[in-house]
Amino acid sequence: MHEMEQHLQLTLALLERTPATLDSLLRGLPDAWACSNEGEGTWTCYDVVRHLVHAEHTDWMPRLRMILETGETRVFPAFDREGGSQGEQKCFEELLDEFSQERAKNIAAVRVLDLSEDQMRMRGKHPALGAVTLSQLLATWAVHDMTHLHQIARVLGHQYRDAVGPWEAYLGVLHCSGHSS
Amino acid sequence: MHEMEQHLQLTLALLERTPATLDSLLRGLPDAWACSNEGEGTWTCYDVVRHLVHAEHTDWMPRLRMILETGETRVFPAFDREGGSQGEQKCFEELLDEFSQERAKNIAAVRVLDLSEDQMRMRGKHPALGAVTLSQLLATWAVHDMTHLHQIARVLGHQYRDAVGPWEAYLGVLHCSGHSS
Numbered sequence: 135m136h137e138m139e140q141h142l143q144l145t146l147a148l149l150e151r152t153p154a155t156l157d158s159l160l161r162g163l164p165d166a167w168a169c170s171n172e173g174e175g176t177w178t179c180y181d182v183v184r185h186l187v188h189a190e191h192t193d194w195m196p197r198l199r200m201i202l203e204t205g206e207t208r209v210f211p212a213f214d215r216e217g218g219s220q221g222e223q224k225c226f227e228e229l230l231d232e233f234s235q236e237r238a239k240n241i242a243a244v245r246v247l248d249l250s251e252d253q254m255r256m257r258g259k260h261p262a263l264g265a266v267t268l269s270q271l272l273a274t275w276a277v278h279d280m281t282h283l284h285q286i287a288r289v290l291g292h293q294y295r296d297a298v299g300p301w302e303a304y305l306g307v308l309h310c311s312g313h314s315s
Numbered sequence: 316m317h318e319m320e321q322h323l324q325l326t327l328a329l330l331e332r333t334p335a336t337l338d339s340l341l342r343g344l345p346d347a348w349a350c351s352n353e354g355e356g357t358w359t360c361y362d363v364v365r366h367l368v369h370a371e372h373t374d375w376m377p378r379l380r381m382i383l384e385t386g387e388t389r390v391f392p393a394f395d396r397e398g399g400s401q402g403e404q405k406c407f408e409e410l411l412d413e414f415s416q417e418r419a420k421n422i423a424a425v426r427v428l429d430l431s432e433d434q435m436r437m438r439g440k441h442p443a444l445g446a447v448t449l450s451q452l453l454a455t456w457a458v459h460d461m462t463h464l465h466q467i468a469r470v471l472g473h474q475y476r477d478a479v480g481p482w483e484a485y486l487g488v489l490h491c492s493g494h495s496s
Contacts, residue, residue, distance in 0.1 A: 140478035144347055148471065151340050158335035164328050166319055263481040273478035274486065280472035281488040284465050290329065291461035297321035297454035300444040305455065307462040310491055
């Protein structure tokens with residue numbers, strides 16, 4: 135098959151699985167894995183989850199509501215990729231709990247909206263990308279999860295870059311040059 | 316920090332999380348996600364899990380035991396990357412169950428061996444790569460999991476390549492050219 139159209143039920147099916155996926159992988163994982171990055175200026179798994187929590191609060195749902203309420207007449211506020219890194223440092227378990235709770239709330243809120251096909255086609259204005267549709271926003275939410283799951287696998291793999299010895303040649307994740315920071 | 320040395324407890328901590336991670340992500344996920352690939356000759360999420368199950372049966376533990384028993388005197392049998400694709404087609408849930416069970420058995424078997432530092436340094440002979448150590452084999456087992464988690468995120472993201480519209484530019488997972496097939 136070729137790529138799918140965005141379909142709300144499929145999008146939600148993926149979005150609702152991400153918290154448990156990250157929980158299974160990261161909860162209780164030793165800090166040597168969870169708090170290591172790929173070098174200066176790159177993110178640890180902890181940083182990635184903090185970014186996902188921040189996006190649940192300030193990105194997806196606020197933009198979705200802006201599209202429904204004001205369409206293209208207002209530009210989305212820029213999203214701060216480093217957001218959430220100030221203030222109190224939560225422990226990893228609290229952060230994973232918060233991600234699960236916020237994601238569940240947001241999914242419930244989307245379901246309540248019972249979006250029509252016409253609403254899916256409504257447009258908003260992205261500060262850099264210009265016109266985008268509500269359907270594209272929903273698809274992006276899901277692919278953003280996959281971008282960061284992809285990154286987490288890469289960050290973890292990186293820690294054993296030397297340890298695998300000659301097998302490095304066969305391990306695809308070690309050849310990913312980091313399309314996501 | 317720079318890359319870690321292979322450390323048995325850290326390796327097992329990651330290895331033991333992979334089945335639940337994949338279960339959380341893939342169990343019950345609609346076929347439109349789980350049974351789609353990245354184009355002709357590439358793998359679906361189902362194919363990836365089948366490959367992981369096959370490796371639990373025929374790759375990691377048999378090679379580990381060969382190193383302990385015969386060192387470099389015998390070359391590892393080649394691993395069939397397409398193995399497990401013949402014969403009965405199991406449903407995805409059965410495959411996920413089998414992966415959990417086989418992984419748990421293999422981890423228990425490693426723990427029972429109570430490997431010493433001397434054993435970690437023992438060498439085996441890979442058919443293409445030549446001399447490899449038991450420590451490298453263990454590290455590779457874990458990074459192989461990450462390679463395929465990375466692949467699964469990429470395969471899922473790919474399905475919405477068109478659906479995200481202009482956001483494609485920002486979504487790193489869509490820029491990964493597939494270092495793992």
